[in-house]
Amino acid sequence: MMMSEFIERTGFEPTVEEYRAIEDEYMGGNDDKDTFCKAWKKNGGIQRLTRARKTRIENLESNVRILEKEKAEIKEERNRIRGVFNDSKKMIEDLEKENASLKANLEYRTAKAEHIEKEIEELKARIAEYEKIKEQLDAVKNLIAVLSK
Numbered sequence: 001m002m003m004s005e006f007i008e009r010t011g012f013e014p015t016v017e018e019y020r021a022i023e024d025e026y027m028g029g030n031d032d033k034d035t036f037c038k039a040w041k042k043n044g045g046i047q048r049l050t051r052a053r054k055t056r057i058e059n060l061e062s063n064v065r066i067l068e069k070e071k072a073e074i075k076e077e078r079n080r081i082r083g084v085f086n087d088s089k090k091m092i093e094d095l096e097k098e099n100a101s102l103k104a105n106l107e108y109r110t111a112k113a114e115h116i117e118k119e120i121e122e123l124k125a126r127i128a129e130y131e132k133i134k135e136q137l138d139a140v141k142n143l144i145a146v147l148s149k
Contacts, residue, residue: 001026001033009037012046 003019
């Protein structure tokens with residue numbers, strides 16, 4: 001029997017899935033189309049499918065509520081993670097600025113240390129020159145002292 005024939009005989013329009021179950025039931029029996037359809041209606045077929053539909057709808061509505069709750073929880077978690085991400089991003093930016101400042105400070109101090117080291121070397125050279133001149137002066141003083149006697 002075709003679905004359209006079933007609808008015509010019973011006045012009830014099942015879904016494709018529902019009709020597959022009805023057709024299995026029809027094929028499993030020995031009744032002709034008219035007898036099967038009358039018996040199906042008389043034995044509460046419409047009421048059974050209506051109750052099954054109601055149960056399916058209730059289950060779907062329950063699933064929708066569960067999914068909506070999960071969706072809300074996921075949104076909350078996403079927002080929390082987004083906040084952590086933004087905080088982390090800000091922290092990284094601050095650390096990068098601090099790092100750049102420290103790097104500039106290190107470069108300044110390194111240049112200053114190099115300048116000081118150069119001045120120290122110049123002072124050591126002057127001290128060595130001073131020592132040499134002092135030795136020469138002491139030698140001249142000794143010579144003057146010897147000559148003055």
